Amino acid sequence: MTKSKFPVLPVITVIACLVITVILMKYNGRLWMCECGSIKLWVSDAWSSDNSQHISDPYSFSHLQHGLIFFFLFSLLFKKLSVAWRFAISNAVECFWEVIENSSIIIDRYREGTAALGYSGDTVVNALGDLFWCGLGFFVAKFLGWKLTLLLFIAIELIMIFTIKDSLLLNVIMLLYPIEGIKNWQAG
DSSP: OOOOOOOOOHHHHHHHHHHHHHHHHHHHHOOOOOOTOOOOOOOOOOTTTTTTTSBBOTTHHHHHHHHHHHHHHHHHTTTTSSSHHHHHHHHHHHHHHHHTSSHHHHHHHHHOOOOOTOOOOOOOOHHHHHHHHHEEEHHHHHHHHHHHHHHHHHHHHHHHHHHHOOOOOHHHHHHHHHOOOHHHHHHH
16 A cells, blocks of 8 residues: 555644634634625725735735745754645744734734724635735745745835835834834825
8 A cells, every 4th residue: 555645634734724713813803804795806905994804915915925934934944844744834823923913912003003003904804815825925935946035025025115115024123113204104
């Protein structure tokens, strides 16, 4: 009898993390979908009330960047683990972040420290979209290699800064140590 090459346990781990994330988000009061009653594939306006309420928005690219980072970080930290297990770990970390990011503590922090004054957190649909984008980033990094992934990461940062006045780096800075000058620039 031949041993199955299908990564059953990593797949079960990914599914379990997704289910737990949905349960925790609902427990914490997150809506399934936008109060508007529709589900859009893409919302382009990062400052509208539709942002973080539908499947994808400009911040989806930040989640793609998470996946880019996780691929290389977990390849370094867990060299002996298969790609499937490294992906499962990446998914678990991103699931954890989605739950934390949508807690009242972090939502309030975004409102206080950033230009996102009306931010009310993600819907479950948006969080699942963010998880998809992170997973896509993981496999894009695997395909591109580190040099092209680094160029892609920088390109995404620059495009986001010039189009929505925000990026993964600015988001981290403003969450951890808000800078009034950045907040004023983002507010327009």
